[in-house]
Amino acid sequence: MLKLWGRANSTNVKKALWCLEELDVPYTRIDAGGAFGVVSDADYIDKNPNQLVPCLEDGALVLWESNVIVRYLAARYGEGALWSADPAERAEADKWMDWVTSSLAAPFRTVFWNMVRTAPEQRDMPAVQAAIGECARLLAIADQTLSKQPYLGGASFGMGDIPLGCFAYAWFEMPIERPDLPHLRSWYERLLERPAYQAAVVTPLT
Template sequence: MLTILGRNNSINVQKVMWTCSEIGCQTERRDIGGEFGGNNTPEYLKKNPTGQIPTLIDGKYILWESNTIVRYISDTYGDTPWQPKDKKICFLGHQWMDFYIASLHPAMTTIFWQLIRTPIEKRNESAIQHAHKKATILWGLVNEHLRKNSFILGPHVTFSDVPMGCAVYRWYNLDIKRANYYHLESWYDRLSKRHPYQENVMLPLT
């Protein structure tokens, strides 16, 4: 049994829960963070000194940082095709995960926070426009990659689809203009047909 500490409307918690569901891991998720609080208590900070979510508890083993948790669960409990055996293919997956967190995530976070969690009168339109322009360019790179791939690493969904897969749900459900990226939208459509994705990612944006 894996214990996941974090609220389900967090994109980082969604990454972990989607991964667990795809693999078939038994999980217990506890609401922590946001309106639930609890992430700044001494007990929680002892597990995760950043005070962020999620935190994974696997027996006596504790891990934080969502992408690291996705990698750990996939490598420890996953099997092919979710977790490819070929290390070179796996590192291509890590490459795309790192591309997301280093390049695409900051822009997507700005758009999401400004449109969903910031009152209209306090929104920074300049920041939204700048982030939207950058995100559009970066999603274009993903679109080109998907021109010859059904999923990030080829014909099957894998751990590497998780970070951008969570973000692409937001991209297609935020009230924004979007470029006509056929391959990106087709990938999103394929993900949307998966029950683990529906149950853990396709949730109201709050």
């Protein structure tokens, strides 16, 4: 059976979990990271020398990097569902997946760590305000795409929606002022209707 290592409140773990739930593949999840420790145990370091979560085991295959795990699961178990056989369609999904990691993740982390993981009196609010502005600028790009199509990869839900979908939950849940991005909001509301999203992503942030 597939084994997923990682605490359920990690945004990166949620990507893999959501994918597993969408695909209805049997798996077990083992708590690791944060207060659970485990990531610095020698056995875990053998699997993931980065000492980070998530980490996926599928038989002899051991994978880390959440987007890679999503791509692998989609390719292995999700052809026609999360994975498109058409290289151009797949590239559209890949584009959004990489964009989340390379552009959105850094400013998002500043907002998330301060607003979710830090006591109010210790928050760096000027940094939070600047990072919210940068997130808003970036999310407006997704909003513009979603004004023309229902999902990031095109007409149907796919792996391209998974990374941003995980960030979107935290974005809409955090106690912050958000700009009005109506297409992003409607896409998020469509995601909320998915049982797999509810099971894997709509869970406590802390």
